[in-house]
Amino acid sequence: MAEIIVPELAESITEGTVAQWLKQPGESVEKGEFIVELETDKVNVEIISEEAGIVQEHLAAEGDTVQVGQVIAIVGSGSGAPAAAPSAPAPVAETVQKVEAAPVATVATEEANGSDRTIASPAARKLAREKGIDLAAVSPVDPMGRVRVQDVEAHGTAPKAQPAATAPKAAAVVEDGRVTREKMTRRRQTIAKRLLEVKQSTAMLTTFNEIDMTNVMALRSRKKDQFFEQNDVRLGFMSFFTKAVVAALKKYPYVNAEIDGDEIILKNFYDIGVAISTDGGLVVPNVVDADRKNFAEIEGTIVELAKKARDNKLTIADMTGGSFTITNGGVFGSLMSTPIMNGTQVGILGMHTIQKRPVAIGNNVEIRPMMYVALSYDHRVIDGKDSVGFLKMVKELIENPEDLLLGS
Structure with a gap:
């Protein structure tokens, strides 16, 4: 036998x-x-x-x-x-x-x-x-x-x-026709367990800022057709935010770290997790070596990972080893949220829906497309100065997207 x-x-x-x-x-x-x-x-x-x-x-x-x-x-x-x-x-x-x-x-x-x-x-x-x-x-x-x-x-x-x-x-x-009881799937059990562990084992705080999306939306509008013709992939906002995050992580390395016992591990790589929602729960595959990829390569990788998620073909390698995560609740209409960190990572950036709001521009009030962003972080590793500085740098880079293009 x-x-x-x-x-x-x-x-x-x-x-x-x-x-x-x-x-x-x-x-x-x-x-x-x-x-x-x-x-x-x-x-x-x-x-x-x-x-x-x-x-x-x-x-x-x-x-x-x-x-x-x-x-x-x-x-x-x-x-x-x-x-x-x-x-x-x-x-x-x-x-x-x-x-x-x-x-x-x-x-x-x-x-x-x-x-x-x-x-x-x-x-x-x-x-x-x-x-x-x-x-x-x-x-x-x-x-x-x-x-x-x-x-x-x-x-x-x-x-x-x-x-x-x-x-x-x-x-x-x-x-009795009044309630429906269902057993949690293994993945849902795992998600619940890990989210609870993160909440209980970290000193998690969240800091907020808002980004004026006018310039990046205008740049995307001008370049999207040419970008698609040259790269056969659409130019989205995720490549801009990924590039901004990588630049901010390089300036604030403790946001790209994790705790191992009584040691802090500073990661010298930039594998950026991108949260993708599926019917079975949230999955976070990684854009590996995002710092070495250009805009087209980042967009192409995200499209590929999203397709693999939809087709149920993500592998363990796709979802392990990430150093920082970006989640976009804006695709579901979320105006503001406090994202929970992923696994052993010490930071996660939450994007939200773009909403036109009146804002002060100099001495005038203008209607601008604004996005709230949130950085949840582990206060055991990251101090308020670094967390605020990190999020402020992301804001400044998105509001001045030419700097991202020149830096890439």
């Missing part, structure tokens, strides 16, 4: 959740074929079978938490005779970052007609449930037969199924 063992996933990941079994007991599996998908704090990983044979037994159910090194399945010959010695931990194919299927109170027809045995990603199953589509009727593009989100979308919308009497393990539980 060959054992399917939870492999080493990443340095900081010691456990995961069985998201779905791709092979059921009694089904055959080829050597190197995916047998189970695990959900971790950051990404999903698919584990392959080291041996060809028949899946004899699952030792963990979908939804169970499993540890690195734990045996979770047995693969053997069809007759049950010994097939192979226990294998080493199966290699991991690092795949999608999970946008967790939101629990629902009804069961789609897939469970009534056997399509629960269809190999499909969790996101595809979620979409199929929402659209009332029988997964068994979906034609996958994947040569291995796995149904992806795009396959479900291409299939179209089918009639909704009637609610089943009992909700499955992953579904919400409706109590």
Whole structure:
């Protein structure tokens, strides 16, 4: 018999959740074929079978938490005779970052007609449930037969199924029709845990300023068509803010640091995290070496990371090692907020919506497009002078964007 063992996933990941079994007991599996998908704090990983044979037994159910090194399945010959010695931990194919299927109170027809045995990603199953589509009727593009989100979308919308009497393990539980109870996804649990840890383990303060966006908006308007023609990527505000942040971090290095015990680690690199909202929660992939990238390279990297987030293809490497984070609540209409720092970082910049307001320009009052910005920081490392100076420098650079262009 060959054992399917939870492999080493990443340095900081010691456990995961069985998201779905791709092979059921009694089904055959080829050597190197995916047998189970695990959900971790950051990404999903698919584990392959080291041996060809028949899946004899699952030792963990979908939804169970499993540890690195734990045996979770047995693969053997069809007759049950010994097939192979226990294998080493199966290699991991690092795949999608999970946008967790939101629990629902009804069961789609897939469970009534056997399509629960269809190999499909969790996101595809979620979409199929929402659209009332029988997964068994979906034609996958994947040569291995796995149904992806795009396959479900291409299939179209089918009639909704009637609610089943009992909700499955992953579904919400409706109590007396007045409340809906749902289990937090692993990612949501991780987000909640880490945000609470940051609040409890840091001396977090937030300082605010406002930026007159007139000049940067005018520059962007003048250059956006030429920029797109030359670089095949649109010129947004994020490249300006990323460049301004990098310049400010170089002047105020303690904002680009972290605490390790009784030591402060000053980072001499500038991997800027960009917060991206997904259906499964907030993810923060990094623009690596942002100081070495020009405007087009920064914009292109952000577009690529956002697409990977939407397609559930972010990797652990995309989201580890950042030194500072930028989050833009303005895309949702937020006027002002106090962002919470990301992981071990000691600073995060919050951007907000651009709103026209009357402001004093000299002795006159003019209507200007204004944006509130916020810097949340760890007061154990960063003093008020540095935090205010950092945010003021970002403000000045955005209000004088030519300085950013010359500096890049």
